Each structure stands twice: as structure tokens, then as C-alpha cells.
Amino acid sequence: MSATMQDVAQLAGVSVKTVSNVVNGYPYIRPATRARVEEAIVELGYRLNVSARNLRQGRTGMIGLAVPELSQPYFAELADLVIQAGEDAGVTVLIEQTGAQRVRELEVLHGERRQMTDGLIFSPLALGEEDRTEFAVHYPLVLLGERIFRGPADHVTMANVEAAYAATRRLIELGRRRIAVIGAHPGETVGSAGLRVVGYERALTEAGLPLDPALMGPVVAWHRSTGADAMERLLAAGTPIDAVFALNDAMALGALRALSARGVRVPQDVAVIGFDDVDDARYSSPSLSTVAPGRLQIARTAVELLMARIADPAPGRPFVEVVADFEIIERESTGSAVAAST
Amino acid sequence: MSATMQDVAQLAGVSVKTVSNVVNGYPYIRPATRARVEEAIVELGYRLNVSARNLRQGRTGMIGLAVPELSQPYFAELADLVIQAGEDAGVTVLIEQTGAQRVRELEVLHGERRQMTDGLIFSPLALGEEDRTEFAVHYPLVLLGERIFRGPADHVTMANVEAAYAATRRLIELGRRRIAVIGAHPGETVGSAGLRVVGYERALTEAGLPLDPALMGPVVAWHRSTGADAMERLLAAGTPIDAVFALNDAMALGALRALSARGVRVPQDVAVIGFDDVDDARYSSPSLSTVAPGRLQIARTAVELLMARIADPAPGRPFVEVVADFEIIERESTGSAVAAST
DNA sequence: TCCCGACCCTACAACGTTGTAAAGCACGTG
DNA sequence: CACGTGCTTTACAACGTTGTAGGGTCGGGA
Numbered sequence: 001m002s003a004t005m006q007d008v009a010q011l012a013g014v015s016v017k018t019v020s021n022v023v024n025g026y027p028y029i030r031p032a033t034r035a036r037v038e039e040a041i042v043e044l045g046y047r048l049n050v051s052a053r054n055l056r057q058g059r060t061g062m063i064g065l066a067v068p069e070l071s072q073p074y075f076a077e078l079a080d081l082v083i084q085a086g087e088d089a090g091v092t093v094l095i096e097q098t099g100a101q102r103v104r105e106l107e108v109l110h111g112e113r114r115q116m117t118d119g120l121i122f123s124p125l126a127l128g129e130e131d132r133t134e135f136a137v138h139y140p141l142v143l144l145g146e147r148i149f150r151g152p153a154d155h156v157t158m159a160n161v162e163a164a165y166a167a168t169r170r171l172i173e174l175g176r177r178r179i180a181v182i183g184a185h186p187g188e189t190v191g192s193a194g195l196r197v198v199g200y201e202r203a204l205t206e207a208g209l210p211l212d213p214a215l216m217g218p219v220v221a222w223h224r225s226t227g228a229d230a231m232e233r234l235l236a237a238g239t240p241i242d243a244v245f246a247l248n249d250a251m252a253l254g255a256l257r258a259l260s261a262r263g264v265r266v267p268q269d270v271a272v273i274g275f276d277d278v279d280d281a282r283y284s285s286p287s288l289s290t291v292a293p294g295r296l297q298i299a300r301t302a303v304e305l306l307m308a309r310i311a312d313p314a315p316g317r318p319f320v321e322v323v324a325d326f327e328i329i330e331r332e333s334t335g336s337a338v339a340a341s342t
Numbered sequence: 343m344s345a346t347m348q349d350v351a352q353l354a355g356v357s358v359k360t361v362s363n364v365v366n367g368y369p370y371i372r373p374a375t376r377a378r379v380e381e382a383i384v385e386l387g388y389r390l391n392v393s394a395r396n397l398r399q400g401r402t403g404m405i406g407l408a409v410p411e412l413s414q415p416y417f418a419e420l421a422d423l424v425i426q427a428g429e430d431a432g433v434t435v436l437i438e439q440t441g442a443q444r445v446r447e448l449e450v451l452h453g454e455r456r457q458m459t460d461g462l463i464f465s466p467l468a469l470g471e472e473d474r475t476e477f478a479v480h481y482p483l484v485l486l487g488e489r490i491f492r493g494p495a496d497h498v499t500m501a502n503v504e505a506a507y508a509a510t511r512r513l514i515e516l517g518r519r520r521i522a523v524i525g526a527h528p529g530e531t532v533g534s535a536g537l538r539v540v541g542y543e544r545a546l547t548e549a550g551l552p553l554d555p556a557l558m559g560p561v562v563a564w565h566r567s568t569g570a571d572a573m574e575r576l577l578a579a580g581t582p583i584d585a586v587f588a589l590n591d592a593m594a595l596g597a598l599r600a601l602s603a604r605g606v607r608v609p610q611d612v613a614v615i616g617f618d619d620v621d622d623a624r625y626s627s628p629s630l631s632t633v634a635p636g637r638l639q640i641a642r643t644a645v646e647l648l649m650a651r652i653a654d655p656a657p658g659r660p661f662v663e664v665v666a667d668f669e670i671i672e673r674e675s676t677g678s679a680v681a682a683s684t
Numbered sequence: 685t686c687c688c689g690a691c692c693c694t695a696c697a698a699c700g701t702t703g704t705a706a707a708g709c710a711c712g713t714g
Numbered sequence: 715c716a717c718g719t720g721c722t723t724t725a726c727a728a729c730g731t732t733g734t735a736g737g738g739t740c741g742g743g744a
Contacts, residue, residue, distance in 0.1 A: 359703095
């Protein structure tokens, strides 16, 4: 089949190990020898057998990235960035989808794919704080998101409370007083939903505004359709509303649609702000104001942390928690830039 | 570190090969022996070493999927489906991004990642018919898309001409006469752009409508922003237009935005139809009529074809070309379902 | 002169698995 | 009673690479 080091060695008249040394950039090789070997490599079209190297070295050169599903733009864009960050770090990223199902998330943590990677970046959605022990794995692990804190792993997260506070605060500064929130998970205090609602409430309270339960649009899954539905229900209920804070962009875009279907003008009648700064937010109409959660920083940091763990798996090292920087992006849906392109 | 077959064998009091046989479901094993081995496996928490198996068997159990970029929803959704199809077929899908750059596409074809996979599903965007020879590789390859025909590989594509024809025809049936097309690549005859334009022109001609160059909105890259720009230019030029066929949904959504910014009503003043049936199309406002290109079918077929090639790499077998079924999805932007949700 | 270190190269074993070949056993058949 | 057949298990070698240990050679300092 394809050429091995054996073949190259023979053709170049050296030992197999010398070929290996050339391939791996070992410095003490006579230029002449190196040249001969390289020539032989080209001539035979030799390619290193990754499986053999993996076996010998006990590493695979791959890291896993487990997300709920790629068809959600937030995760697709995250995956894009993680793949690139991995490339820069010299590793291949293997993407896995959990569908946000508990069994599949457990499978990701303990399943056979873990045999194929040197470490895992994991954004859990079904598993939570109560499953903390599941995360005590024997391979390098970096967690993303808000579901697990003080877990036995490094952790990259966003400033959910602060960012939600800032978003809501901005709406208040714009003179809005009846600010609905879409995407709350009633009773939840720990996931993105819970934390963002805390920020929302903090901003209202601080401004002396009441926390009106009629302004809460609960939602099961954070999709476009559920966002539209929640908005529908709020409108149908007749509660006066002059702004909406959607806990992610997908729901915000759904809400925009529901508002426009009802003939409600955005931002004149109702201002809308989302969360995620998905690519789409820029191109909806009206374009969507939102919170940019520092995706690039998250991707890079996660890969860096993981690579550090892989390089030095010393079990004693304390776990790191990194909070990414966020930014409020103001577009048309909050009215700061009215009427759009000339 | 972790247990090997050696350890399991010792604990169960059998040979290594017997453990291997149990693990691989070899039938001729006494139930008692099998039980002892399985017990030992559980007790030691044994997991098969994939690298060793790969080395021994000369296969990796992975297939590659190379797409331009995951942040484009069409490809993210495709990747999602291919990963699932791979799962069903018992292989792991390794995603690679080319950024639609020529060098990176060549790298995907010939680079070292090909060492890590048993085959490749490749959707090229920079390479074309003229690079045909590059695709004559020595591993199983399935091509997606319209850039390469009669290449030396299996091929899964869509009925671009027919689908574009049907989409345009539908606009004509709705009484539209001044139908602009957004996304044309002037002079191109082979890629998705070229083919879809052919379908568009065929429909016009057949209906006795003129092919007005003023209705052509050329575009470099198929993004939301370029779609919006092209729409802008068409509107600014003042050419009368009563419908738009955007060659993909991203551009159609951009066009919707440009239209609404201008105060043009969709579908009353201008009907819009896209191509791809991206998830977003369902949730824009107005919701976007589009061509569903049979993504699921494409994903499944591609994986099937690839698996067949991997199972039987006989070089003689003629290359297959599969054309996926399409469907016209009518939503609000073409006016069939006016005014939206109750 | 001898020895030490820097440089260059090599033989060997090992990583964990599976394919091959074959051995042992029990059973029934001719 | 010899023999083939089906079942169950095993020893051995191999997949292609790299770590270890060491064998040379050469030049310079003691």
C-alpha cells in the first residue's frame, strides 16, 4: 500500500529511526543525510501513519468539542472558532452533538469517543450542578456555559448577570419602563436563563421599577419559534409593553417576527434586545441590538486551557474559571440607529 | 494507566485473543468464558484502545466532511445531518473548514488529515472543473455540490436548473413579470450560480418574458450582506421589479431587509423566493418562500455512497451521480399565505 | 597521549490490538 | 474404531512508529 518509514529508510540507506528523526525535526542530523531522507520521502510519497504514532505516543492529537447542536447558529459559530483555535494550537477538533439530551451528554463524557481525543471542551445543557460528580473524569476537561460551577474542571463562562444587567439598563436609559423578558425558566437559578433573569431583575429594581410577573415570557427551549410564541402570548395578554429583553438572539428574532406580524413597530412601540450576537442579528429587519458575549475569546481560552491541561495533567493544579468580556451592540431594534441604511 | 486486554485476560484467566474475541462479538465462546471476561472488563473499567485497533486494521473509523464554513447555516445544518448519518453508519465524522480558499481546499484533499480518515465528503467552492485531476485521489471520496461534474468520484448534487426553473415559474404563475435575480456570477456556467440562472432564464423564456440584464444582481459571495447590497443597487437603479429570486436564502434574507428598509412591501409590491430552506427562512418576517434542496437526502446519500466505497474500494466500479429531490416551499414572501399568524 | 563532550546514527523493544494458523476436545458417522 | 466436523481457545506475529540506550567519530583540553 502506502510507503512506510521502513521503505524510506531503505531507499535513503539509513535506519528507520533516522527517518523518524528527520520527520520529527531532531537537530543532530548531517545535512547530507537529511537531504537524502527528504528526497526519499518525496520520491515515495511517504506520509506518516498517524495511528501508529498515536499508539506509540499514547496521544491522538485530537480534542473533542461537544455542543447541543450545530444547527443552532450560536454553536455553529462557536464550533467554527474552536476549530480554528485548535488549528492554531496544532490539534484537530472533533465535533460531537448531544441534542441537549441527558443520556447523550453522559455518553459524551464517558463514551468511547473519549478514547479518540486527548481532551474535551464541553458545553452541557441537560446536565447540571447536581451531576457534578459526572464531571470528575480522568482526562483533561474544559466546561463551557453556566450550568456547572465549581465543578472539577476548568471553566469558561460569560458574565451573564452583568451582561443582562447592562442590556436591561440600556433599555431603561432609553426611557423604557415596561420591559418584558423572554426565555425565563421559572425557578431556575443556575443556568443561563436563571442568571440572565437575575441581571434583568437587578437592573429593574435598581431603577425603582416593579418586577411584574406579567412581563415574564417563560419558554422551554430557546428557539426562534418559542421566542415568537412567547411574544405572541405576551401581546395577546394585553399587558402594556414597551421593550423586550430576549435571553438569546434566536428568541429575539422570533419575537421581532411576532411583533411585526401584529403590526407593532420596532423600535418605536417596542424596543428589542437579544443576547449572543449571532451573525443573523446584523441582518434582520430591523437589525437586532444584542449582547456580544465574547465568543472568540471563549473559543480561544477554552482551547488554551485544555492544551495546558493536556501538556501538564498534574492532578493537583487548581481549576481555573475564566469569565469572558461582553459588549452591548446597539442596532436598530433599540432605536439608537433609526431607519437603517441610506 | 488504563487497563489493556492483557490485564483483562489475566484477571479472567484467558488469553488476550479471547478477550479480543469477546469484545468483537465472535460467536464461538462458551457463555461461562464470555461472562468471566465481561466481568473482568467491568471490574477493570477496560476500554478498547482505538489507536491500536486502527493501526492493526489499517482503518480509522472516521470520515471527513469538508465544508467552506460552519458559520454559514446551510453548511452547519448539513454538517449536523452528516454527523447523524455517520453515527447511524457507525463512523465518526471529522469536520474540516476550507474557508472557500483554494489552498485550503487542496490541503483538504491531499493534506495530513486524510491520514486520519477512511474517506472524505467534500463540498468544494474554490476548486472547479478545471482542477478535475486533483480529485483523482487514492481514498474514497464523495463530492457535494455543483462545481465538479464528471470528476473521478461519486457525486451528490441537487437539481439546480430544475429547482430554479420551478421557483421562477412559480413567481410567474403568481402574476409577476419583472423578476430580478440576485447572486448571479456573470459568465459562470457551471457552479450553483450558473445553473440556477439557467433555470431562471429558461422559465422566463418559456413564459415569453424578456431577459433583462437590468434585472441581474451580480454578487461575489453569497452572504446576507451581499444580498442586501445587490437588492439596494437594484432598487437604487430604479428598474421596475415585482419579484426577486435570490439564489440562496442568505441573500434572500438580506434582500428582505433591504426591501423593508426602503419601505417596499413584501409580497404586495415585490415577491421574494430564496433557495436552501435554511431554518431561518421559516422565521423571518415575512417568512421566506424557498426551495428545499433535500438536505437530509443529500447527507444520507453521501454517507451511504462513501461507506460503500470504503467497504469495497475496487477501483473499477463506475462513479455514481445522485441528484436529490427538491421541493418549493411557499411562505409569506410570495404571498400565498398572507399576513401571517392570527 | 588520553579522555571528555558534542555530534550523528543505529538496534531493539514496546505501544495494544487483531488475523492466521492451529491445537484440543467432544460428538457423531461410516 | 478411525475420522471428520463443529466448537472453543490459544500462541504468535504483525501493524508503523518512537523512546531508550548505546556505538561510533571527531576535536579540543588536560
